[in-house]
Amino acid sequence: MAAAAHAGGTRPGGDGRRNGSGSGDETEQRPDFRLIPAAAAGWGSAALGLVLPAAGAVIVAVGAGVAATGCAVLAWRGHRRRVWPTVAAAALLVAAAATAVAALRAAPLRSGPLPELAARSASAEVELVVTGDPQRHEPKVKGMRRSEVLVVVPARAEVVTARGVRLELRVPITVLTSEEAWLPLLPGQRARASGRLATPRPGDAVAATISVHGGPTLLGDPGLLQRVAGVLRAGLRDAADGLAPAERGLLPGLVVGDTSRLPSETEDDFKEAGLTHLTAVSGANVAIVVGAVLFVAVRVGVRGRWLPLLGTLALLGFVVLARPQPSVLRAAAMGLVTLAALATGRRRRGVPALAAAVIVLLLLDPWQARSFGFALSVLATGALLVLAPPLVTALHRRRLPLVVAQALAVPLAASALTAPVIVLLSSSVSLVSVVANLLVAPAVAPATVLGVLAAVVAPVSPAAAAGCAHVAAVPLWWIVQVAAVSAGLPAATVPWPAGWGGAALLAAVLGAGALLGPALWRVRPMRVAALAGLMTLLLQPAVNPRWPPPGWLLVACDVGQGDALVLDGGPGGAVVVDAGPDPEAADRCLTDLGVERVALVVLTHFHADHVEGLPGVLRGRSVAALEVSPLEEPPGEADRVAAWAADAGIVPLPVGTGDQRSAGKLRWQVVAPARTYAGENANDASVVLLFEARGLRMLLTGDVEPAGQAALRDAAPGVVDVLKVPHHGSAHQDFAFLESLHARAALVSAGVDNDYGHPAMTTLAALQRQGVEIGRTDTDGDVAVVTTGEGELALVRRGPGRRER
Template sequence: MTHDLRLVLPALATWLTAATTIALPPLAVHAVAAVTLLTALPLLTRAPATPHNPTPPPLSAGAVGAGVAGGRRGAVGRRRLVGVVLVCAAASAAGVGLRATAVSTGPVRDLARNGGFATAEAVVTGDPRAKPGGGRQVIILRARAEAVPGAEVRVPVLLIASDPGWLRLVPSQRVRLHGRFVTPEGADLLAAVVIVRGPPAVLGPPSRTQRAAEHVRARLRAAVARLPPDQRGVLPGMVVGDTSGLDPGLAEDFRAAGLTHLMVVSGANLAIVIGAVLGLCRLLGLGRRRAPPVAVLAVLAFVVVARPEPSVLRATVMGLIGLLALVTGRQRQGVPALAAAVLILVLIDPALARSYAFVLSVLATAGLLVLAPPWRERLARRLPGPLADALAVAAAAQVAVSPVLVMLSGEIGVVAVFANLLAAPAVAPATLLGALATAVAPFSLPLAQAIVWPAGLAVGWIIRVARTAAALPYATIPWRGGGLGATTLLLAAVAALLILRSRRLRVLAAAAMTGILAAVVIMRATAPGWPPPGWQLVACDVGQGDALALSTAPGQAVVVDTGPDPALVDRCLRRLDVEQVPLLILTHPHADHVGGTSGVRNGRAVQEILTTSRTSGREARLAPGIPIRHANAGQQWRIGDLTLSVLSPHPGPALSPGDDGAAINNASVVVVARRPGFSAMLAGDIEEEAQRALATTVPHVHVLKVPHHGARSQDRAFLAAARASVSLISVGEDNDYGHPSPATLKLLQDLGTRVHRTDREGDIAITRTRTGIAVVPRG
């Protein structure tokens, strides 16, 4: 199969120019545009000179004339192609230069350079997104600043807020905000980043279009409300990209299984919309020329509801180009349509050139267009047609996006192709029925609820595939991240291609792989595995945060803190086969200790929560319906043969929301866990002041969970009194806080304790042996 590649080079030139010039000063970008355009003009206007040759050619005049004419046409064509490529590059640079000039000058950028506080008015342009960070929830959304003190403006800004009120905003709403303006870091077409204080002051409702879109999304959420929790979180994401109800733990399973693309509205969704509308038009008797305009209106309505994300925009432009081909009667070809979509979109919005979502979308589509057809043809020789189609599509898309995924995550998804193959039969029914329910829900909620029930069954199968695939050993394998990781993966792919083309190399590679596989199987069969039998305590690797598990019985554990991310603690507990949590201890209400609470509850029965008596309110919202008790010094709990004794906090007045982080840290629950042959002290985030108050009451223990991730604020007497042979530091790799402090590591070394860190060793298990305790890292 041949592809029309004439638009590929102009599209690549447009894309690469935008991606590289965004990082340059505006004056330099304008210079690039001018020089490129001046270089292109002669190539487009001047024909190549015909060489003069006085010697008669030995061939016939007709043959020579044809050859000269053909060579002349070829030279002209190549010159014009280079000229068109340069013109596209010039247009791309000019677009970047105009936007860079707009955002790098004016009152908003002046405020940012001075780091000043100001009250401004802005229009929200993107959906708010929440993520944990810095001990609290961080809400990020894009907006367009329209008024600052003394001036009216119209420039893009990025808002970073913490008040939950920002999550309720809808694109096109105008708000008043107060915050500190700072200069954006890195290459981005933003006038400023605004660190917002307090809630938004809403100045008006969304536009009619956005109100209608939000109404449709809300009605879809209402239609799926009766489905099981996982299904009602996934189905809106598959249909309109609404992942607001998606459990973070399940989202992580989708990522590990290579199914995240199902949560992003893509060309598949639009193909279903276009196909359904065209089919309905055919049933109604509309001709070939009257049906496409109806499909265009349906596509535009779908884009508004699904939000103009990069993948949606790319798929929309391709779909509209295809409809244009249908109207004009010209044959539609995928590669030119993709190239045209890239060219048009990057010229309209140069920031897309640096959007990883846009890159992944384009690469996946290119894989389906270029790699899938020949692979399907080869596979069809040995496999049934439908199976060959599904396998070729899944493999082509995964291969195309793998370099970028490795660059971002530092992992290779081993099971992604097979997970996509298993999920594929359920994707079309789930998406088609979900789209139908979306269209029906604004008019008849009962009918939409009936439609989403079979869609939920299809989604349930996809969820089961994601969970099963993510739980498999080596579902993902580590690989170097960044550009070097992507390069080495491409080199490995080239080597694999060379091996597949040579029979001798295939035999050698098969022998080597067989030997490696045999060695792995033998090692797995003879190694003790992880977690080790009889584990007592596990410090889960949850990044910059704390999450620990104390074994109380097979399948049961006390959990102390939950880390910042539900997915990470959920996966750790799943590796430990923990199904019941008789007691969940939340030492204090900072996000790096309580943000993952929903992950602990994911499929597990949590019977009771113990938390600090000095702060209040948030724990009930994190775990509604679960009894909560406040910890005070002197309390004891006994679960099986495990005894838990509370050392701190002492009774006292509740802290107010205005108290600083140190006061909240010092109010942490400090608990000592004991059973025959094992003891540990888990000290939350208490700092030097609280440690000093406890130093005279600290018992001797085998294991100490070092307070506050090994921060500098440690009391030597407190650490020395524990006499722990093992010290655990739960800390995130390359964190922004400098944890653990070199001074703390030196202090622990001087006290003769062995230090183990989750950022270097992964999950860390403590187990009993005949001679004492042993440390078994997972990493």
């Protein structure tokens, strides 16, 4: 594996015998980028093919194929000495293949009988084959019982019976359940289950999800290899049982990427410290494991072609143990290329090997083209191949010992190339990741090797496996401590503009730093100023300056027992939906968000916990318009709203179903109620709004109760990304309505220790079973929906206690 990792470098001590000057050896070692355009074309074409309609995919694939033929003809007739026709022909050929493969793989997931049944939320009985390890997700909300968990099972549906029709097919699905009886299932195992089908989230590589409320009916056993892998993984978990909670969860994560038992606080520390990659199996794991096997083999006398054969067996065994996840497959492909080079004696450069691996993996699994994890894995490997070797040379020339230079170069190179992608995910830049990775590097290899050894010996001797795990606890403890201390620094991460613009800006800054940094570093005043600035940033007081978070789109304000939501409407002003019960709390939230202009205030209904904070919204701000529910109930509160509006020179206007508005790039429509609402229930008269911005759909539901929710379900608002849970998450919900939305995130606005028992455990559990990420103002304080890219989102929690000032 080391051969691949350093193939892009310049071999010291070359004798230059090929041309007498050494230039031939340097040419041999210089990275070969000719296959990069083909990999990039395949990557982009695979991502495009997944979303193009069939006709569009055919046009693109045929067009690229014709262009590839033309370039190949140019290369054959008179342009043999020019590289570009061959490079272009390869890129276009790969683009044609990737587009066609992606479109063919995506077609059954977008149309056909199963997606149609899922769109109708049909009940079905499914015979399936498990395709990956079931994952147990602990609740992310406080107060939920241990039994209220979500189990996610990747599977392939083979027989579906629904509405009296039996379908035989082979399409991927996802099983969602709270039954832990699914957890022992292994990949390759056949089972039967009944539940309700649903449309998956956009971009998911499945045709449907099925919510199951019972355990599986087993129809067969998995294959021998999967049974062996299951025994080894279970043995690893058992061996780690005697460790402290953080180390117990980290050991399986470090070895096979199983983070199901990693405490949430440790997981957060890893994110802040830039160490999350340690729990995602990648090329580093493969290099450590295969390198350890080859080291032992050489020591015991194995030589010649037996070495690559043994390395290949170790590699395949590790892939089975870790499961063929995208990062594992990428690492395995690189490993096989390296082992092939070792077997044949031919020197292959690392960059073409990486490009070839990317092409092969995208053709096998086009959805990797949309995976941030795959992008990070490829970029990190590219950094080690291209950036690390010259960086090692530069640092070594500055009198750093070679070992120290290599230790610094690897995290610096990987961090530099992956930072723009990480910004898309977190809207922040880590200032401690390089140092944290440098500090944990000596502990990763021994912990990984000991973990693999524990898994291997566990079936034979559980006591010996436990002994290996306890020895591994020492380096594991060090990794946990480095993550905790790094994450605890006041400026561990700093905010950065979100989205692709922020990523491009960071890439430009890093590029400029790479070009100008060496020259500036030689100027002593500049060096002193840079070090002083870094120390000032790291030693600043431990306050939270990152509010509002970059890229915020919607904020649920912590205003106590009530609703107050703010949406970013751009320069024209924010949109405020409800004002909560307290003017001071409403004013505080808007002030902290920097809102000075309000394009529109919408009061969903006239209950005090939604309108009494209106004077705080109006205080010192320009408010352009006020819209209200058509039902003026209770009359006293409606009169108070009218009086406050009159003082501000605004006339409240009732809304009606179908009304459409916009503010900047924010668009929305009124989903309910009708302008002439004739009911008497103020909660069901709540104004329900469907917002769209930055590729997200957000449904704000006021306090609608089950009858109003059923009406909304019939009106079919469709799949949404964010749901403001009705009526503060009370127990009175139409759960079929909540399930039909397939929300990725849900906001619950409730007061701490309120007398109503909001939010109800049954409602939280129902959302959790669907895999919804929940933000609660009673436990999380202000909660922001942040966009990390077109259609991507995250919840940022400010923390409780911010309401008091």
